[in-house]
Amino acid sequence: MIAELGHFALIIALAMAVLQSVVPMVGSFRGYSNWMRLGSSLSIGQLLFVAISFLCLVMAFLNDDFSLKYVSQNSNTALPDHYKISAVWAAHEGSLLLWALILAGWTAAVALFSRSLPLVLIARILSVLGAISVGFALFLLLTSNPFERLLPMAPMEGADLNPLLQDIGLIIHPPMLYMGYVGFAVPFAFAIAALIGGQFDSAWARWSRPWINLAWVFLTIGITLGSWWAYYELGWGGWWFWDPVENASLMPWLVGTALMHSVSATEKRGVFRSWTLLLAIFAFSLSLLGTFLVRSGILTSVHAFASDPERGVFMLMFLAIVIGGSLMLFALRGPAMQKVAAYSGWSREVMLLINNVILVSAMTMILIGTLYPLVADVLELGKISVGPPYFNFFFVPLTFGLVVAMGIAVFTKWKSTESRLILSKIPVPLLLAIICGGVFPFYLATDYSFSIVAGLTVFMTVWLTATIAVDLIDKVGTNIKRVARLSYSYLGMQLAHTGLAICVLGVGLSSAYDQTRELRMAPGDNAEIAGYTFNFSGVNPVAGPNFTAFQAQIKVTQDRRLVANLYPEKRHYNAGGQVMTEAAIDPSLTRDIYVSLGEPLTGGAWALSLQVKPFVRCIWLGAIMVGLGGLLAATDRRYRRRKKSQTKPAVAS
Amino acid sequence: MHPIRKQRLQIVLLIVVASSLAAGLIAYMLGQNANYFFTPSQVLQGEAPVNVTIRAGGMVVQGSIERSADSLDVSFLVTDGLGILKVSYSGILPDLFAEGEAAIATGKLGADKVLRASQVLAKHDENYTPPEVADAMNQAYKLKQQGKYSPQEAEK
Numbered sequence: 023m024i025a026e027l028g029h030f031a032l033i034i035a036l037a038m039a040v041l042q043s044v045v046p047m048v049g050s051f052r053g054y055s056n057w058m059r060l061g062s063s064l065s066i067g068q069l070l071f072v073a074i075s076f077l078c079l080v081m082a083f084l085n086d087d088f089s090l091k092y093v094s095q096n097s098n099t100a101l102p103d104h105y106k107i108s109a110v111w112a113a114h115e116g117s118l119l120l121w122a123l124i125l126a127g128w129t130a131a132v133a134l135f136s137r138s139l140p141l142v143l144i145a146r147i148l149s150v151l152g153a154i155s156v157g158f159a160l161f162l163l164l165t166s167n168p169f170e171r172l173l174p175m176a177p178m179e180g181a182d183l184n185p186l187l188q189d190i191g192l193i194i195h196p197p198m199l200y201m202g203y204v205g206f207a208v209p210f211a212f213a214i215a216a217l218i219g220g221q222f223d224s225a226w227a228r229w230s231r232p233w234i235n236l237a238w239v240f241l242t243i244g245i246t247l248g249s250w251w252a253y254y255e256l257g258w259g260g261w262w263f264w265d266p267v268e269n270a271s272l273m274p275w276l277v278g279t280a281l282m283h284s285v286s287a288t289e290k291r292g293v294f295r296s297w298t299l300l301l302a303i304f305a306f307s308l309s310l311l312g313t314f315l316v317r318s319g320i321l322t323s324v325h326a327f328a329s330d331p332e333r334g335v336f337m338l339m340f341l342a343i344v345i346g347g348s349l350m351l352f353a354l355r356g357p358a359m360q361k362v363a364a365y366s367g368w369s370r371e372v373m374l375l376i377n378n379v380i381l382v383s384a385m386t387m388i389l390i391g392t393l394y395p396l397v398a399d400v401l402e403l404g405k406i407s408v409g410p411p412y413f414n415f416f417f418v419p420l421t422f423g424l425v426v427a428m429g430i431a432v433f434t435k436w437k438s439t440e441s442r443l444i445l446s447k448i449p450v451p452l453l454l455a456i457i458c459g460g461v462f463p464f465y466l467a468t469d470y471s472f473s474i475v476a477g478l479t480v481f482m483t484v485w486l487t488a489t490i491a492v493d494l495i496d497k498v499g500t501n502i503k504r505v506a507r508l509s510y511s512y513l514g515m516q517l518a519h520t521g522l523a524i525c526v527l528g529v530g531l532s533s534a535y536d537q538t539r540e541l542r543m544a545p546g547d548n549a550e551i552a553g554y555t556f557n558f559s560g561v562n563p564v565a566g567p568n569f570t571a572f573q574a575q576i577k578v579t580q581d582r583r584l585v586a587n588l589y590p591e592k593r594h595y596n597a598g599g600q601v602m603t604e605a606a607i608d609p610s611l612t613r614d615i616y617v618s619l620g621e622p623l624t625g626g627a628w629a630l631s632l633q634v635k636p637f638v639r640c641i642w643l644g645a646i647m648v649g650l651g652g653l654l655a656a657t658d659r660r661y662r663r664r665k666k667s668q669t670k671p672a673v674a675s
Numbered sequence: 676m677h678p679i680r681k682q683r684l685q686i687v688l689l690i691v692v693a694s695s696l697a698a699g700l701i702a703y704m705l706g707q708n709a710n711y712f713f714t715p716s717q718v719l720q721g722e723a724p725v726n727v728t729i730r731a732g733g734m735v736v737q738g739s740i741e742r743s744a745d746s747l748d749v750s751f752l753v754t755d756g757l758g759i760l761k762v763s764y765s766g767i768l769p770d771l772f773a774e775g776e777a778a779i780a781t782g783k784l785g786a787d788k789v790l791r792a793s794q795v796l797a798k799h800d801e802n803y804t805p806p807e808v809a810d811a812m813n814q815a816y817k818l819k820q821q822g823k824y825s826p827q828e829a830e831k
Contacts, residue, residue, distance in 0.1 A: 620767030
């Protein structure tokens with residue numbers, strides 16, 4: 023009964039989305055203001071019904087309603103309740119429903135918080151968002167209905183949630199990622215509305231900036247959580263694999279980052295207008311492409327795609343309509359929007375342009391590397407996988423270029439900057455960076471050897487933080503209280519850039535100094551890496567709520583001092599019989615000790631993986647700072663104050 | 676030429692040169708890092724290059740896993756139903772690696788037709804067979820049905 027209610031609510035939501043996509047748009051062309059006003063009520067109604075539908079699915083999971091095919095495939099009576107809820111978005115159907123719910127949420131937020139916008143514009147924005155909702159609701163109802171029944175032969179017990187997904191990281195990672203993906207629908211809708219109207223003013227940029235920032239913050243946090251989850255849950259200490267699924271989330275992030283920077287130039291100086299619109303279109307298109315790649319099964323094989331052609335063809339058509347249609351519109355209207363504005367070589371405009379070129383190049387190279395195996399398979403050139411060296415070869419130098427440019431960019435001003443001014447600021451950070459980059463690797467390495475990777479990493483981190491510090495000192499001087507006078511968007515930028523410096527430090531140093539040993543250990547055996555002694559005292563059986571496990575005890579000491587007792591596990595899940603490695607980690611800011619249990623060998627011995635990973639935690643710490651910086655910038659007073667002052671003339675007219 | 680046009684021409688030329696350089700570099704790096712997949716029978720027939728990183732896989736033959744007594748060196752056989760390929764590896768095997776299940780190894784083929792794997796992947800859940808392996812098994816099955824291939828020949 024609950025499932026039918028959910029199904030029915032979804033159909034009503036579809037009907038509302040259809041109305042929302044048509045009525046305000048037609049009204050905006052005919053000048054019917056009551057038609058246009060209908061958009062916001064419809065979007066709130068749509069949110070209500072998608073939410074009901076979603077709650078029904080949650081209820082079905084909590085009630086163990088295994089007559090639903092989706093529930094029976096992804097849940098089990100022994101599963102703890104919080105995992106039953108997160109199992110809702112563990113597979114294809116439910117995660118699409120989550121997608122639709124989040125889209126309805128963003129749409130309602132736009133309707134509620136954008137009353138100050140011209141009515142015609144808001145009507146068109148809501149229409150575009152409504153049209154995207156129609157696409158997703160249709161996709162759900164026609165090809166991926168989560169409320170499909172398994173009748174009359176309903177199973178008594180479910181197949182269980184994949185144990186890898188039974189984790190706090192996987193409860194929050196997909197919703198965060200989707201908040202980011204779907205959030206880019208808002209700037210996309212605004213770009214389309216602006217293109218339809220053929221009008222573009224800097225109010226567009228000012229209005230869309232906090233939305234772009236927010237979507238980007240969610241995506242940043244989502245990707246960070248995914249990487250963190252892979253690190254501790256997959257059991258082998260890797261945090262980024264250049265896996266197509268990861269690439270699918272990184273591409274919209276890179277374009278979103280480019281968009282966030284170019285829109286600042288559009289707002290302040292009116293430049294890069296059509297480029298900003300194009301980036302808004304691409305950020306959302308890549309989000310859709312990401313959903314398509316991950317959810318269609320095409321990544322495992324083009325044949326998996328052929329085995330379920332309905333879904334794949336629907337998604338491909340949807341993608342073609344959204345990308346093709348918006349690019350067509352852009353081709354017709356975009357060039358007319360360009361405004362010629364003068365800026366010279368050392369201006370902030372040029373630095374932002376460099377930022378955009380680097381970020382878009384990085385995205386393009388990832389896109390090619392990700393799609394090439396698919397194209398090769400379709401053309402029967404062989405089954406190919408593109409290895410990480412391809413991605414690293416391009417990504418590392420691009421990042422280096424980006425960081426160098428970021429350091430210079432903080433000193434530039436809009437329009438033009440005297441080169442004398444820039445040259446006077448650069449020497450101190452540069453010298454500091456060269457000295458630290460040259461000296462620190464000797465200090466960090468256990469055998470006093472020099473690592474080029476570590477040297478360049480330290481150079482980048484010191485260069486970036488030192489330029490930020492110099493700029494802050496310039497602005498604040500000796501009076502620390504002046505920090506409070508700096509705008510949130512400036513502080514947010516500096517926080518995000520510092521976060522990137524720390525993230526780069528983590529990536530570089532953990533790659534340069536990672537020490538891993540996989541070895542056979544019998545009870546009582548000792549092994550030594552990176553100055554730590556690992557003592558293996560054997561394995562005991564333990565029981566969890568829905569699994570049994572072998573738990574090893576490993577004592578880690580340094581110079582006879584106890585550092586940590588670690589208990590890695592090898593788990594056997596009762597319901598599906600899956601085996602999973604649960605690593606044990608002793609974390610600290612400067613290094614992680616990471617131990618995981620392999621397979622049992624003869625004579626009570628086990629295969630063990632022992633790892634020491636210097637500064638690996640800085641990767642996620644830095645990434646969280648990047649996200650917080652974006653959040654801080656999005657809450658800048660400027661956006662709120664200007665909105666209020668705009669309300670008055672709008673009412674008067 | 677008009678100075679503005681001249682400037683535009685320079686910019687266009689710069690973009691053309693830079694993007695063709697980038698395209699060339701991408702094509703080269705893709706070629707260097709694209710790992711092709713081969714079935715055991717393809718490897719035995721000499722289709723796979725020696726000392727180049729490739730991927731190969733199939734079903735792990737029952738009773739073929741041999742562990743060294745004092746290290747993590749291990750070897751096993753994989754088959755697509757036609758040919759059998761020996762894989763050697765040193766390290767921890769994935770959780771779902773087992774005899775009679777699908778596995779894919781990435782590594783370099785030696786002149787002795789043994790694949791020295793740097794990475795071994797097994798299926799990542801109970802119901803999943805890597806599509807490359809499923810495909811290889813299907814093809815082998817078809818060839819057998821048509822009588823176009825006799826395994827004895829290849830194993831010689």
